[in-house]
Amino acid sequence: GESVGLHLPTLSVQEGDNSIINCAYSNSASDYFIWYKQESGKGPQFIIDIRSNMDKRQGQRVTVLLNKTVKHLSLQIAATQPGDSAVYFCAENPRRSGNTPLVFGKGTRLSVIA
Amino acid sequence: SAVISQKPSRDICQRGTSLTIQCQVDSQVTMMFWYRQQPGQSLTLIATANQGSEATYESGFVIDKFPISRPNLTFSTLTVSNMSPEDSSIYLCSVANTEAFFGQGTRLTVV
Incomplete structure (x- = not known):
């Protein structure tokens, strides 16, 4: 069936650098996407969302990009x-x-190296 | 937004026993969702709980193993029955408008 998946399971980034986390989706009917952050021992927390009529949305220090052509x-x-x-x-x-x-x-697990 | 309280936050249980997880929401919601998150993995939907009707289970999950109650619009319970070590996971309840809000989860270890 159709599913949402990720390219990279782990990512290590130096403090101060920019991080990019990727995701591929296959359901062309989906029109709403969300990124969640889950810290150890906690439930997922909303970060940012985007609808399919947009290709970019910015929040505080975070940006979500949507490319519908390549899903x-x-x-x-x-x-x-x-x-x-x-x-x-x-x-x-x-x-x-x-x-x-x-x-x-x-x-994707993001590890920030101090 | 919604504030969701789950309890217990964690438990260690003997195999063969059952555990009931409670989920309380600070507002009335039509649907509540129960997810399982196995160690190091993503969230998998167990079932959707509607008030006043039986829960709708996803493929691979059955009512006998995961009975759900939904007595009112702010509360739900999920029971993990006849537990085995394979049931060791984090169990999360969620409510959704368009985005979903989650409780802090119940970390279950079955020994």
């Missing part, structure tokens, strides 16, 4: 800090409506 999603973290160390998941809403469960990618 690719990325999360960019500027000036990565030790507190950014966590597992990051992309997720998609495949049914174009609220009150539906999200489909999660495999996750």
Whole structure:
């Protein structure tokens, strides 16, 4: 079946550098995508989202890019800090409506080297 | 946004026993979702819990193993029945508008 997946399972980044975490999706009907951060012992926390009618959205130190042509999603973290160390998941809403469960990618562990 | 409280936060259980996990939301929601996160892996949906009807289970999950209650619009429970070490995971409840909000999870270890 269709699924959301990730290219890189682990990523090590020097403190202060930019991080890029990638995600590939295969459900062309999905129109809403979210990035989550999960720290050890905690549930996933919302970082940023994007709808399919956009190709870029910026938050505080984070940017999400969406390329619908190749079904690719990325999360960019500027000036990565030790507190950014966590597992990051992309997720998609495949049914174009609220009150539906999200489909999660495999996750990328980001390690920030001080 | 929604604030979700889950308990217990962690437990160590003997095989063959059952554990009931509680999830409380600070607002009324139509649907609540239960996920399993096995060690080092992503989140897998177990079931969707609607108030007033039976939960809808995903492929690979059955009601006898994971019975769910949804007595009102702010509360749900998930029971992990007749546990084995393979059930050791983090169990998460979630509510969704478009984005999803999660509880802090219940880390279950079965010995």
